[in-house]
Amino acid sequence: MRIAGGSAIPIRIPLNEPFRIASGSLTHSNHVLVRLVDRDGRVGWGETTTFLEVYGCDQAGLAHMVEAHFIPAVVGLDPRDPRALHERLERVAPFNRMAKAGIDLAAHDLRARAEGVPLHRLLGGRRVERVPLTGVIDLLPPAEAAAAAHRVSSGFATLKIKIGSDPQDDLRRVAAVREAVGPRVRLRVDGNCGYDRTSDLAVLPRLEEFSLEWIEQPLPRWDLEGMARLARRLRTPLAVDESAASVHGVRRAIEAGAAAVVNVKLAKCGGLFPCREIAALCLSAGVRCVLGGGLEAATGTAAGLHLYASTPPLESAAEIGGPWLYGDDVAARLPQAVAGAMALPEGPGIGVEPDEGKIALYRPRRREP
Numbered sequence: 001m002r003i004a005g006g007s008a009i010p011i012r013i014p015l016n017e018p019f020r021i022a023s024g025s026l027t028h029s030n031h032v033l034v035r036l037v038d039r040d041g042r043v044g045w046g047e048t049t050t051f052l053e054v055y056g057c058d059q060a061g062l063a064h065m066v067e068a069h070f071i072p073a074v075v076g077l078d079p080r081d082p083r084a085l086h087e088r089l090e091r092v093a094p095f096n097r098m099a100k101a102g103i104d105l106a107a108h109d110l111r112a113r114a115e116g117v118p119l120h121r122l123l124g125g126r127r128v129e130r131v132p133l134t135g136v137i138d139l140l141p142p143a144e145a146a147a148a149a150h151r152v153s154s155g156f157a158t159l160k161i162k163i164g165s166d167p168q169d170d171l172r173r174v175a176a177v178r179e180a181v182g183p184r185v186r187l188r189v190d191g192n193c194g195y196d197r198t199s200d201l202a203v204l205p206r207l208e209e210f211s212l213e214w215i216e217q218p219l220p221r222w223d224l225e226g227m228a229r230l231a232r233r234l235r236t237p238l239a240v241d242e243s244a245a246s247v248h249g250v251r252r253a254i255e256a257g258a259a260a261v262v263n264v265k266l267a268k269c270g271g272l273f274p275c276r277e278i279a280a281l282c283l284s285a286g287v288r289c290v291l292g293g294g295l296e297a298a299t300g301t302a303a304g305l306h307l308y309a310s311t312p313p314l315e316s317a318a319e320i321g322g323p324w325l326y327g328d329d330v331a332a333r334l335p336q337a338v339a340g341a342m343a344l345p346e347g348p349g350i351g352v353e354p355d356e357g358k359i360a361l362y363r364p365r366r367r368e369p
Contacts, residue, residue: 001114003074006036006106008066010059011297012364013326019295020139022164022194024053029326031297032063033354034102036071036079036110044079044110045354047299048102048267054192054242055098055268059364065099079107082273097245097270104271105303105350113349119303120344123272123310130341131308134158134188134317137177139165146176153181156340158317161187164194164218167203178210186317187211191218193242197226201233208236213316214261217241227258237261241292245269247277254285263292263319266300272307279313289313293320298331302345302352305335309344330358 013029034046048066050057057065073092077085085107089100112119120126135156137145149159161177163170174189181187187210195204195218204218214237219226221242231238239261244250245268253259262282264275275291282289291308293301304320323334332355335342345351 001078001080001111002039003077003079003107003110004037004039005075006034006071008063008071008102009033009035009359010063010364011330011359011362012059013297013328013330013362015325016327019325021162021190022139022192024051026051026295029295029297030059030062031300032059032066032102033299033330033359034066034106036074036103036106038079038110038114042110042114044106044108044113044349045299045352046102046105046107046109047296047303048098048105049294049296049300050098050267051294057098062099065093065096066102069093070099070103074103074107079111082107086270086273097274098267101267101269101271104273105266105300108272108303109349116348118344118346118348119306119350120310123276123306126309126344127312128309130343131305132157132317132341133321133337134160134319135340136160136162136319136321137173138162140173142169142172142176145173146180149177150180153185155337156185156317158186158188158213160319161189162192163189164191167199171203171206174207174210183211186213188213188216188239190216190241193217193220195219197223200226200230204230205234208234212236214239216261216263217243224253224256224258227253228256231257231260237288239263239290241265244278247274247281250278250281254287259287261288261290263290265292265294266304266307267294267296272303275307276311279311283313288315290316291318291320293318293322295322295325296320297326298323298329298334299350299352299354302335302350305342305344306350328358328362330354330362
């Protein structure tokens, strides 16, 4: 079984509402579908995504890296050997983990489809039937955040609140959400690197009165020393996200005392294989590990479901509810969410089949020179 070729397909789907975090905002998806074909004509599908203000790469650059550099590099490789695949990709170009994630997912899907089994079977088997999900409240004014949280909390037992834009607004937003949903809903907050060492101790200890599950990445990704200092002064666990893009980065964060929780993401970390390596590291270090997301559409979300269901270190509610933030999708059928949880897709591979008509509809038009 050998990879024969493939293609990268950018997809631009409008969000139902702009999605705002401390670093920037999104109005459309930045997804890239990756299609790999083996020598027998079998097809595997992957998906990856980016966020320019967070990862420093736009959709066009992501698609170019996949198609011009990474697909040619994996031609002739066996998709059943993810370590060899990632070693080859790393030799071609370091970093670029989002581009590597698309290749990784497509190779896993190709192998599972060829063997006629669901992806979770290749990853160790299913430990849960349904994956619990997190609802997300972005940088809304406090009253709007409370109203959104009240609506969302009827289906989700865990909510994530975005902070990091303005300290006083952050306090009011979290207070309003807690009042709206009551004490039974778990709350976690995410600063997306929006704080600094001057503002963090002035505000974050005051958030602890709202009984938070954890506080995620309030400081810049490089400031592990500041995160460790903050961890020593707070009762609430600190989570890392932007600081946790690789096994080496996670190890440094743990050794620095900056991480009680690690947020792994398929696109950010480079795919299923590195995410599982990070989860294993967290397990050995006694650090909690949670599955996050990058607003993926159905293909990336389904891959996340298989990862969560087959990886014991992953715990708490997963942050992979991307498909419901869009007005449409390129998948023929979406995974279904019921009562704040999703079942794994049925069928071989990732279990999601892209629709060629939808792909054509949402593929960005080339600009005339």
